[in-house]
Amino acid sequence: MENFLGLPLNASANGAEIDRVLILVHWLIFVLFIGWSIFLVVVLIRFRKKKNPKASYAGVRNRTSIYVEIGIALFEVILLTGFSIPLWSKRVNDIPKEQNATVVHIVAEQFSWNIHYPGPDGKFGRTDVHLVSDDNPLGLDRNDPNAKDDITTMNDLHLPVNKPALIYLSSKDVVHSLSIPVMRIKQDAIPGQVIPVWFVPTVANNDSMPTYDIACAQLCGLGHYRMRGYLTVQSQRDFDEWIKEQEASLAQSQ
Amino acid sequence: MENHETQISKPKSRLIFLSTDHKTIGILYGFTGLLFLLLGFSIMMLMRWQLAFPGQPIPFIGSWFGQDRAPGGIMLPEFYNQLGAMHGTIMVFLGVVPIVVGAFGNYLVPLQIGAPDMAFPKLNLMSYWLYVLGGLCALSSFFMPGGAAQSGWTSYPPLADIATTGQTFWLIAIIFLALSSMLNSINIITTIVQLRAKGMTFMRLPFFVWAQFITGFLLLLAFPALEAASVLQLMDRLAGTSFFLPSGLVVSGQPLSVSGGGSPLLWQHLFWFLAHPEVYVLILPAMGIVAEILANNTRKPLWGYRSMVYATIFLGFMSFIVWAHHMFLTGMGTIISGFFQATTMIISIPSVVILLALLISLWGGSIRFTTPMLFALAFLPMFGIGGLTGLPLGLTISDIPLHDTYYVIGHFHYIVAPGTVFAIFGGIYYWFPKLTGRKMNDVLGRIHFAGSLVFMNGVFFPMFILGLAGVSRRLWDGGAQYQFAQHVLHWHEFMSISAWLLAVFQIPFIVNLFWSIRKGKKVRENYWDATTLEWAASSPPPHGNFFPLPEVYRSPYEYSVPGYAEDFLPQNQFFGEGLKIKEKG
DSSP: OTTTTOOOOOOBTTHHHHHHHHHHHHHHHHHHHHHHHHHHHHHHHHTBTTTOOSOOSSOOOSOHHHHHHHHHHHHHHIIIIIIIHHHHHHHHHOOOOGGGSEEEEEEEETTEEEEEEOTTTTOOOOBOGGGOBTTBTTOBOTTSGGGTTOEEEESEEEEETTSOEEEEEEESSSOEEEEEGGGTEEEEEOTTOOEEEEEOBOSOOOSSSOOEEEEEOSOOSTTGGGOOEEEEEEOHHHHHHHHHHHHHHHHHHO | OHHHHHHHHSOOOSOGGGOOOHHHHHHHHHHHHHHHHHHHHHHHHHHHHHHHSTTSOOTTTGGGGOTTTSGGGOOOHHHHHHHHHHHHHIIIIIIIHIIIIIIIIHHHHHHHHTOSSOSOHHHHHHHHHHHHHHHHHHHHGGGSTTOBOOSTTTTOTTTTTTSOTHHHHHHHHHHHHHHHHHHHHHHHHHHHHHOOOBTOOGGGSOHHHHHHHHHHHHHHHHHHHHHHHHHHHHHHHHTOOOSSOOSSOEETTEEOOSOOOOOHHHHHHHHHHHHHHHHHHHHHHHHHHHHHHHHHHHTSOOTTHHHHHHHHHHHHHHGGGOGGGGOTTTTOOHHHHHHHHHHHHHHHHHHHHHHHHHHHHTTTOOBOOOHHHHHHHHHHHHHHHHHHTHHHHHSHHHHHHHTTBHHHHHHHHHHIIIIIIHHHHHHHHHHHHHHHSEEOOHHHHHHHHHHHHHHHHHHHHHHHHHHHTTOBSSOTTTTTTOGGGGGGTHHHHHHHHHHHHHHHTTHHHHHHHHHHHHHSEEOOTTTTOOOSGGGGSOSSOOTTSOSSOOBOOSOTTOBSOTTOSSSBOOTTOOOHHHHHHHHHO
16 A cells, blocks of 8 residues: 555655655545545435435535535645645755765757766866767867866766765757656756756665666657666665776776 | 628538538538547557567568558567657647547537638638648658657757658658647627627537637737747758757767757747647547547536636636646756646646536436547546646646656546547537437447447556656566566557547447448437537528527526426527526525
8 A cells, every 4th residue: 555656665864755755646636536436426316316216406406516626725725835845846946055966067969868977086187079979978178188088988877875866957959858756856858957866865775776778768769669778776885896997907008 | 701791602612622601611620630639549559569669570561661660560669669659749739639629619619609601711721721731741751751750749959850751751740730720719709799699699609619719819828939939940950050059069979069058948948838738639620529428428417617717717727837747857946846836736637627518417417328428527637647748747746757758648548538639529420410410320330339448447557666666667678678677568559449449449440430420210300309500400400590580598518397298409499588597496
C-alpha cells in the first residue's frame, strides 16, 4: 500500500516530499472518481425507465453539488499553497552554495549527455563553439588555465552520496530534458539558456544496482529513445578515487 | 439573408462539393474528418506494433513502407517520429476539431437556433476547402525527401527548425488549417448572434449551441498566435531568420550558420497559447453533444443549465491564461509558475461544475439506454479520469516526475478518446435520423459501444502505470533501454493488442453507418421525441431548413413538464399562457 502508485525507487532527499504530494493528489482522485462512479451506478439503476417511468421535472433540489465544488476547491488551495508552491520554491530558489555542493555542467546534445567537472581547482574552463570537434564535444579550451584539470565524460555522471549535487544544465543543439527518475528530478535543457538543477542523492549504488538511469524526456530527434546516461552515486572516498583516475587518464592523454 | 431567401427557391446544386448549404458542408466535414480519424488511428496502430515488439519486422504490411522508412519491415526511429508527429497533427487538427466544430457545429447550429443557414454560406464552403487543402498538404509531406514532419505535433524548435522538408509542409498545412478554423469560427459566432429565431434568447439556446459559441471565440482568438508562430518558423526555415534559434548552436559537431539571438521558448509560448484553448475546443462541443443526449434520454431538463452556461463562459476566458502549465520544466521561477498553477486549479472548477451538472441531471430522470445514451453516459466517468489526472500535472511539484511521461499521454487521451470521440459517436447515433430519415442499427451500435469502452481503457489506462514508473513518451522502443522501465514494459503489449481489438470493434460502426444510410429503418421526423428546434425540421431538412421559420416559446429542455400531457414540450410549440405560470412556479 505504501507504494500503490508503483513509483520508482526514491534515492534522493527531495524525493519524499514529491512522492507525498503525488500520493495525496491520487487519493483525492480515487475518492472523487469512486464517489462519482457510485453515484452514476446508483442513478442508472434507480432511475432507469422501467423503475421510474415518469421523470421529475425539477430534479435535485438541494445544493450538495456546491459543497462538493467548494470541497474540491479547498483541497486544491491546500495542495497549491501548502505543498506545491513552497516545495517548488525550494527547488528553484534554495539552490545550495557552490562550495557545499558537487558542481557539474551538463551539456546535452543529440544524443548524449556531456558531463563536465571543474577538476581540483573548482573552476570551469572556457568553452567555445568553434573548438567543438569529435574528441572535444564541449569545445573546451585546454589553453585556458582553468580548463587544464577539467574532466569531461560522456553519459557518465558520478556523484558523492549525501552531498548536494548542483547541475548547470544547457544544450548544444535542440531542447532535451534531463530526467533522473530515482532522484525525482526533471529539467528541460534549452539551447541558449543555463538552468540550475539540484538534488541530494541519498542512496549509493551497489553491486545489485551499479548505476541509475538518466533519460531524455523531450523529443530531440531520431535517437531520443537511446539518449541514456548513467549516474553512479558513491561514497565520498570512492568518488575522490574516481576523480583521481580521471585526472590520471587526462594527464596521460595530454 | 435576403440573398438566401432567393437561393432557397432554386434547385439544389448537383455538385455537393460546391454546395453552400450548411448541412451539405457539415456532412462533407464529417466524412472527411472521420476519414482522417481512421487514418490517425491506423498510424497509431503501426506505432503500437513497434512499441510492443521493438525492432521486429511489421507483419504482413512491413514491406509497403520502403527501404528509407522500414527496411526489412523494421520501423526506423525517423519513421516512428514521423508517425508520432502526424498522429497528433491528424487527430487534433484534421480529425477531431473538424468533426466537432466543422461537422456538428455546421450542421446543428443553424438548425438548433432556427436559422435557414449559416450567416456566410460561401465563407463556410471556403473554410471547408481550406481544411481539405491543409489536410492534403500535411499528407503530401510523407512523400517529401526525409519524410513527414517528425518533431512531434508540438514542433518545438530548434529541432523543428532544422528538420527535413516535411516540416515546411507541416507549417504550411497549419497555416491553411488555422485560416479555415478562423473563418469557420467567425461564421458560427455571427450566425448565433444574428440568426436566432424569434423568441430564441441566449438563455433559451441549447447547451450545445452555447458550447459552439464559446468554442468559436477560442478558435478565433487563439489560432492567430499559432498562425503567426508558424509563419515565423517558416521564415526560420526558408528565409534564414532566427526567431527561435539562439546563438552558438552546434548541430552534429558543426556550428550552425545562423544569425542567432532568437528564443526556443518563444515558440513554446505561442504554440501553447493556441494549444491550450484548443484542448477546450476539443472538449466543449463534446460536452454540448453529451448534454443534448442526456437531456433527451433522461426525459427531464438539464440540471443547472444556467450554471453550466456561466461555467462555460468562465472556462473559455480562463483557457487563455493557463498555457504555460505545459512549460513548467523550462526553468520557471516561483511567481510565474505560481500564477499558472493557480489559474490551472481555478479552471478545474468550472469543468467540475459542468461535469457535476451533467451527473446530477440524471437524478430523477426516466433513463432510456439508447445507443447514443450509452456513449454519453460512458463519457462522464471517462472524461472524469481525464480531468482528474490533469491535477497532478497542473501542480509543478508533482509535475516533475510525470512531465513528458506516458502519464501525460494517458491524461489527455482520456479526455479526447473515450471523452470527445465517444461524444462524437453518441452524436452520430443521435442525429443520424435527422440527417437521413433513418436510424442506425442498435445491435451493431451496442457491440460497437461495448468493445470501444473496454478496449479504449485497455489502451489508455496502462499509460498511467508506465508514466508513474517514469517512462518518457515518444520513445521508439517504448523505454526498452531503461532499467527502471523493465518491470512495466509488458504493458506495451497489452496496450497494443487492445488498440488492435479496438480497431476490430470499429468495423460494426463503419458497416452500420453505410448500411443505415440506405437500408436503415425509416423513422419519423422527431424520432427521439426531442424538444430542440432541429427536430421540428423534416428529415433530412430541405435547403433553407424551416418553412416558415419557427418561433421559440421556451427553454430548450422542457421534458416531463407538469401539467402537460406528453413528456416533451418542443421549444417551438405554442402552448397557451397557462404553462408560463407553471413555468414560473
